[in-house]
Amino acid sequence: xxxxxxxxxxALNGRVHCAESATNGHHDPRPWSQxxxxxxxxxxxxxxxxxxxxxxxxxVLCGEVLRRVADVFEQxxxxxxxxxxxxxxMENTYVPELPDxxxxxxxxxxxxxxxxxxxLLLELAAGQLVxxxxxxxxxxxxxxLGTGEELFNFLADCVLDFVKQLGMEDQTFxxxxxxxxxxxxxxxxxxxxxTWTKSFKCSGLEGVDVAALLERxxxxxxxxxxxxxxxNDTTGTLIAGAHMHKNVxxxxxxxxxxxxxxxxxxxxxxxxEAAHERVQDVCVDIEWGAFGDxxxxxxxxxxxxxxxxxxxxxxxxxxxxxxxxxxxxGSILSCVLSALARAGLFPAEPAPxxxxxxxxxxFEDENCAGEVSRTMxxxxxxxxxxxxxxxxARVAQHVAHVISNRAAQLVSVCxxxxxxxxxxxxxxVAVDGSVFKHHPRIARLMRTYIALLAPxxxxxxxxxxDGSGKGSALTAAIAARLATRDS
Ligand code: BGC
Numbered sequence: 001x002x003x004x005x006x007x008x009x010x011a012l013n014g015r016v017h018c019a020e021s022a023t024n025g026h027h028d029p030r031p032w033s034q035x036x037x038x039x040x041x042x043x044x045x046x047x048x049x050x051x052x053x054x055x056x057x058x059x060v061l062c063g064e065v066l067r068r069v070a071d072v073f074e075q076x077x078x079x080x081x082x083x084x085x086x087x088x089x090m091e092n093t094y095v096p097e098l099p100d101x102x103x104x105x106x107x108x109x110x111x112x113x114x115x116x117x118x119x120l121l122l123e124l125a126a127g128q129l130v131x132x133x134x135x136x137x138x139x140x141x142x143x144x145l146g147t148g149e150e151l152f153n154f155l156a157d158c159v160l161d162f163v164k165q166l167g168m169e170d171q172t173f174x175x176x177x178x179x180x181x182x183x184x185x186x187x188x189x190x191x192x193x194x195t196w197t198k199s200f201k202c203s204g205l206e207g208v209d210v211a212a213l214l215e216r217x218x219x220x221x222x223x224x225x226x227x228x229x230x231x232n233d234t235t236g237t238l239i240a241g242a243h244m245h246k247n248v249x250x251x252x253x254x255x256x257x258x259x260x261x262x263x264x265x266x267x268x269x270x271x272x273e274a275a276h277e278r279v280q281d282v283c284v285d286i287e288w289g290a291f292g293d294x295x296x297x298x299x300x301x302x303x304x305x306x307x308x309x310x311x312x313x314x315x316x317x318x319x320x321x322x323x324x325x326x327x328x329x330g331s332i333l334s335c336v337l338s339a340l341a342r343a344g345l346f347p348a349e350p351a352p353x354x355x356x357x358x359x360x361x362x363f364e365d366e367n368c369a370g371e372v373s374r375t376m377x378x379x380x381x382x383x384x385x386x387x388x389x390x391x392x393a394r395v396a397q398h399v400a401h402v403i404s405n406r407a408a409q410l411v412s413v414c415x416x417x418x419x420x421x422x423x424x425x426x427x428x429v430a431v432d433g434s435v436f437k438h439h440p441r442i443a444r445l446m447r448t449y450i451a452l453l454a455p456x457x458x459x460x461x462x463x464x465x466d467g468s469g470k471g472s473a474l475t476a477a478i479a480a481r482l483a484t485r486d487s
Contacts, residue, residue, distance in 0.1 A: 032063050032452065033062045033063030033064055034062065034063070035063065035448075035452055036061065036062055036063050036066060036405075036409055036449060036452065037060060037062065037405075038060060038398075038401050038402050038405040039401065040053070041053055041394070041395070041398040042394075043391050043394060043395070044391060045391065048345060048391075048395075051343070051345055052340060052345050052395055052398065052399075053398075055336075055339065055340060055343060055345065056336065056398075056399065056402050058302040058303070058304075059302055059304065059336075059402050059403065059406050060402060060405075060406070061300060061406060061409055061410075063452070065299075065300065066409055066410075066412075066413050066449075066453065067453075068299070069297065069300065069410065069413045070413045070416065070417050070453065072296050072297060073088075073288075073291065073413060073414060073417050074417055074421070075296075076088040076291065076296060077090060077286070077417070077421070080286075081264070081268055081269055081270060081284070082270045083270045083271055085294070086294070087290050087291050087292055087293045087294040087296060087319075088286055088287060088288060088290070088291055089182055089194070089285070089286070089287040089290065090269075090284055090285075090286060090287075091182070091183065091184065091185055091284065091285040091286075091287060092185060092269050092271050092272065092282060092284060093185060093188070093231060093232070093235050093261065093282065093283045093284065093285050094185060094187055094188040094274065094282065095188060095229075095231065095235055095239070095282065095283040095475060095478065096266070096276075096279040096280075096281065096282050096283075096482070097281075097478060097482075098238075098239060098242040098243075098248075098263075098478075099127060099239060099242055099243045099474050099477075099478065100127070101126065101127035102126065102127060102481070103124045103126075103127045103474055103477035103478065103481070104124055104125060104126065104477065105123070105124055105174070105476075105477055105480065106121065106122070106123045106124075106131075106173070107121075107122050107123075107124070107173065107174055107175065107176055107228075107472075107473040107476045107477065108120065108121055108122075108159070108163075108173045108174070108175040108176070108225060109121075109122055109175065109176045109177075109178065109468075109469050109472035109473050109476070110155065110159065110175065110176070110177050110178065110214075110472075111178045111180075111233075111468040111469055111472065112139075112155065112177075112178065112179055112180065113178065113179070113180030113181070113198070113233055113256075113257070113468065114180075114198070114255075114256055115138065115139055115144075115199065116136045116137065116138060116139065117136070117137045117138075117139050117155060117158060118134055118135070118136050118137070118468070118469065119134070119135050119137070119158055119159055119162040120132060120133065120134045120135075120469045120472075120473070121133045121134075121162075121166065121168075122469065122470065122472075122473035124473060124474065124477055127243065129470055129473070132469070132470075133166065134469065135158075135161075135162050135165070137158045137161075139151075139154070141199075143202075144199055144200045144201070144202065145200075145201050145202065146202060146203070147202060147203050147204055148202040148203060148204045148205030148208065148213070149204065150202075151202050151205075152210075152213050152214055152217045153217050155214060155217065156214065156217035156218050156220070156221055156223070157221070159218060159221075159223065159225065160221045160223060163223065169222075169223065170224075171224070172224040172225075172226075173224070173225045173226070174225075174226055174228040174476050174480060175225050175226065175227050175228060175476065176227075176228060176229045176231065176236075176472030176473055176475055176476035177210070177211055177214060177227050177229070177230050177231070177472070178231055178232070178233055178236050178467075178468040178469075178471070178472045179191075179193075179210055179230060179231070179232070180232055180233040180253070180257070180259075180468070181193055181194075181195070181196060181197055181198075181200070181232075182194040182195055182197065182287045182289075182290070183210070183230070183232070183285075185230070185285075186209075186273050187273065187274055188228075188229050188230070188479050188482075189211055189227055189228055189229055189230050189479065190209050190211045190212060190230060191209065191210065191211065191230050192206075192207050192208060192209050192210070193205050193206055193207070193208060193210055194206065195314070195317065196314065197257055197289060197314065197317075197318055197321065198256050198257045198325075198327055199256075199313060199327065201313055201314065210230065211227040211230040212227075214227060215227050228476045228479045228480060228483075229472070229475045229476045229478075229479045231471075231472060231475050232259065232261065232285045233253050233259075233432070233467055233468045233471075234251040234252065234253050234259045234260055234261040234285060234286075234467070235251060235261050235283050235285060235467075235471065235475065236251070236467035236468045236469075236470075236471025236472050236475065237251035237252065237253060237430050237431070237432045237464050237467030237468075237471055238250065238251025238261055238262070238263075238283060238430055238467070238471070239251070239467065239471040239474045239475050239478070240430065240464050240465075240466060240467040240470045240471035240474060241428065241429075241430020241462055241464035241467070242430070243470075243471075243474055244430075244462070244464065245428050245430075245462055247424070247426050247427060247428040247460075248428040248429070248430045248462065248464075249262055249263045249422055249424060249427045249428065249429075250262040250263075250415065250418050250419070250422075250427060250428075250429040250430070251283075251429075251430050251431075251464075251467065252411070252415065252429055252430070252431045252432075252433075252436075253431075253432055253433040253467075254324065254325075254326075254411055254431060254432075254433040254435045254436040254442070255325070255326055255432070255433025255434040255435055255436070256325060256326045256327045256433075256434065257289055257318075257321055257325045257326075257327065258288065258289055258320070258321050258324045258325045258411065258433070258435075259285070259286065259287055259288055259289055259321075260286050260288055260414055260415065260418065261283050261284060261285045261286060262283070262284060262286070262418045262421075262422065263281040263282070263283055263284075263422070264281065264282060264283075264284040265280070265281055266279040266280055266281060266282045269282055269284060286414075288320055288321075288414050289318045289320055289321030289325065290317065290318055290319065290320065290321070291319065291320035291414075292319035292320050293316075293317055293318070293319050297319060297320065300323075301319070303339075304332055304335045304336055304339070305319075305322060305323065305332070307335045308322055308328055308331045308332055308335055309322055311331065312328070312331075320410065323406065323407060323410055324407040324410050324411050324435075325435070326357040326433070326434050326435040327357075328357075329357040329360050329403055329404070329407060329435070330355045330356040330357040330358070330359060330360055331353075331355070332403050333355050333359065333360050333363075333396075333399060333400055333403055334350050334352075334353075334354070334355040336399045336403070337349070337350055337355070337396060337399060338350065340395065340399070345395070346392060346395055346396070347383065347386045347387060347388060347389075347392055348383040348384065348386035349383070350379075350382040350383050351382055351383070351384060354381075354382035355382055357434075357435065358438075359378055359382070359400075360400045360403065360404060360439075361438050361439045361440060362374060362375065362378060363375050363378075363393075363396055363397045363399075363400035363401075364397070364400050364401060364404055364439065364440050364441060365440040366393075366397060367397040367398075367400065367401055368440055368441060372390045372393040372394060372397070375393040375396060375397055376388050376389075376390065376392075376393045379392065379393060379396055404439060404441070404442060404445070405445060407435070407442065408442050408445035408446050408449060409445075409449055411446060412445075412446050412449035412450045412453060413449075413453060415429055415446070415450050415459075416449070416450045416453035416454040416457075417453075419450065419454045419457045419459045420454050420457055423457075425458065426458040426459065426460070427457070427458070427459045427460075428459070428460045428461075428462055429459060429460070429461050429462065430462050430464035430467070431443075431461055431462065431463060431464060432463070432464050432465060432466070432467050432468075436463065437463065443461060443463070446461060447461060
């Protein structure tokens with residue numbers, strides 16, 4: 001365990017930036033279906049350019065195919081909501097309302113989902129975040145792949161370390177637990193893990209109530225901490241976004257993993273384990289990472305995707321996440337460049353696992369700027385010093401562009417389907433995650449594609465930060481408000 005507890009000051013109330021409108025004002029003269037296509041590859045050697053593009057054809061989706069994906073997504077949503085077999089879990093989160101500006105109190109929040117685990121102390125006064133202290137703890141590979149008991153004991157040790165450092169180990173706390181994995185929720189504060197995703201694969205936790213297990217581990221350390229809300233990072237993002245902007249109705253994570261949630265009419269949700277007569281809308285966690293696990297999306301699966309899946313920690317699951325998540329985009333890039341190298345269209349195969357999603361962003365960044373020098377340096381590193389020309393760098397940049405374009409298209413299919421389904425005068429979408437934040441043009445592509453797929457609907461994408469921390473505390477405060485109202 002390292003580092004002191006940080007006190008947040010400047011950005012206490014999070015950041016919501018660039019609320020752009022759906023259209024960018026410029027008219028694309030191509031037919032609708034072609035407006036989704038990536039920019040063509042131009043090389044001095046036009047025969048090589050044609051051969052590369054032919055090899056990448058399967059990764060290029062036109063408007064009609066995206067419409068078909070949208071239709072399947074909609075059908076899977078309906079099936080999931082009505083508890084019929086579906087690759088979309090459509091989980092009832094039991095979060096029935098958004099922040100109203102009255103949220104008060106001091107809360108602990110835990111954020112588990114990536115390689116770091118965060119413990120936060122957050123104080124809300126009249127809906128505003130007035131104090132935030134946070135400490136990051138690294139979760140080793142051994143813990144991520146060990147037993148569930150070990151992992152949760154480690155989490156409780158971190159909480160103990162955190163409250164001790166603040167001299168607050170004897171205080172009573174309500175806690176919001178952001179657990180960013182698929183769950184079967186029984187209430188706003190309890191839920192069972194369905195399956196691990198991303199880089200976690202601990203044994204013995206599937207089917208276990210993770211909130212109860214956490215509380216047990218905390219009690220064993222004499223900590224008086226109650227889990228008031230168990231939520232997913234998308235719910236946290238929706239709630240944090242709604243705190244900043246009144247029209248937010250959808251929360252999206254486009255990071256290591258990907259997922260979305262939205263406010264659905266309570267009457268359309270079949271699964272309830274609690275009274276809900278007075279509930280109008282409820283947040284539904286879609287778990288779109290698993291979209292297509294039942295084969296319904298096989299019409300877009302490529303050999304590259306099969307290869308990435310076969311080499312992944314959790315093979316044959318989370319099909320859709322493997323097309324769009326930051327954990328996988330670097331692997332797709334690597335597979336495609338290797339295939340091009342084997343076909344004599346690229347100088348060398350990259351070393352296994354050498355290409356990361358950060359490389360894809362770098363290649364895209366230089367591509368947008370019309371440069372190649374940093375791409376060439378990076379390629380020499382990952383291809384064991386092979387000789388790389390500017391033309392080779394352009395090929396790699398084009399591959400990165402095609403992969404990024406497909407990811408933007410697919411996530412836009414999901415968001416536009418929700419925007420159409422919600423049918424409100426304006427829907428703001430709160431988005432967080434490393435790919436959305438660091439990829440140089442994914443946000444722009446998404447705005448264009450959502451507008452093309454939901455042309456009669458007004459929407460905006462908001463970069464919403466720290467849903468897993470601030471959103472967790474706000475949701476815990478909402479849960480406290482509901483408990484007082486219902487008692
Ligand atoms: C998980 C989701 C989560 C998403 C983003 C996925 O792998 O299944 O629950 O929201 O990653 O972190």
